[in-house]
Amino acid sequence: MRTKQTYKALLLLVLSASFSAVAAEATVTDSDRIEQYREMISDGNPAEFDEMRGEELWKKAAGPNKVSLEQCDLGKGAGVVKGAYSEMPRFFKDTNKVQDLESRLLTCMTTLQGFTEDEITAKPFASDKKQSDISSLTTYVVGQSKGIKMAVSTKHPKVKEAYEIGKRIFNYRAGPYDFACSTCHATTGVRIRMQDLPNLSHNKKDAQSAYTTWPAYRVSQGQTRSFQWRLNDCFRQQRFPEPKFASEATVALTTFLAVSANGAEFAGPGLKR
Amino acid sequence: MNAKLMMSMTVTAALALAMAPVQAADLDAKTAEIVKRDFRDKGIAKATRVNQDELQAACSKYVDKLPPKLKAKLEAKEAETIKFPADGKFMGDWKAGEKLAQSGKGMTWSDKPEDVPGGNCYNCHQLSSKEIAYGTIGPSLLNFGKVRGNGEDIQRYVYARIYNAKASNACANMPRFGHMGILTEAQMKDLVALLLDPESPVNK
16 A cells, blocks of 8 residues: 555656646647646556545445445446446436436445435545545446447437437526536637637537546546536536536536547546646 | 328428427426526525526527527617716726736636636637737737727727627627626726737737
């Protein structure tokens, strides 16, 4: 364990040093820099530590019921993790709902392990002070879809409906700045300051590369961030109120974005600035 | 192809056509219902922020491509909201304007009530030639005043554009800084000066 932490600290030191070094070069774009990190640490993304933590949590008996999550059905049968993420969100009969990975984990943690929903949703994201179990579990599960093509089916009418609602949420303008997701993410080749913005609604390649690289280790935050976190922070910058964790709105939006990424190999957990 | 089959295909096609708009309206209503339920207060960002005004609702529904009549109607309504400075002066201090243009702060749930919102200008626009970290969602405003001069008409136009950009383009990406109470009159004057003052780095 000590070796792991030392390795992590070293890796971060190298990363932050290289970040300040390249940041000084004005002509280098953010995407160039990220490409540089990727090459530099291609043999080790710090997200791997979160994957390992998540795997331990998956297999460990926990909660009032003292059981592991190994009987959790992510859509491909109880306990099947391999390839599950690249087919999510999907419809689940037992809950009669379309669920993304995080809302499904929430179901398993409450029904199998006996946690209350409030315990988990009160602080679903990691902070400097506290790690998040559901976030680490997410990192583990997505890692088991690495290299597998995104294939989210819209055959079920409820998934189709979630996709349509998600598309509408993407274009939903509100708040003091009149922003929607589409304000920044419906045009190709634009940026905020130096940050390139993927066109998520009208550019298949952008939509695929953005979706398949989340969850991701955020170098600037020193945390592995889940897709629910990604949406949450977008809404913050949109000047919206906070989307409830794993809510129908977030699952619908995720469905729209995931379906738009269909056909691309899942490449997460990724690495971001 | 027999007549019966043709007939049934025609009926199916007609039904599909008739149903499509109904379904779309249902989905719009359902989306609004879900959004209203699934967002909550956090810090200064209250849940009521998801309630749309007429303009936001129309731009969402038509995905920013309004039918011309509706567009003209909404733009006229937005134009009526613009309050010009009582002292008749539009030009403030370009130095204060540049500071404001640099600041991307304000109105997120992680901002505090006492935090002064910035203009967010460089997030989307090129302005001063000295600032290379500019966004490209909006057009470049480099040399804005140099090209257009700084007479009263253009001062008034720029002030109005900052106060309520939707008066000239209903579904513009740009926020309505005056109308939504993001910036004060004095701050908007400083931004007018940033764009039009010959001494401003935008025009150098």
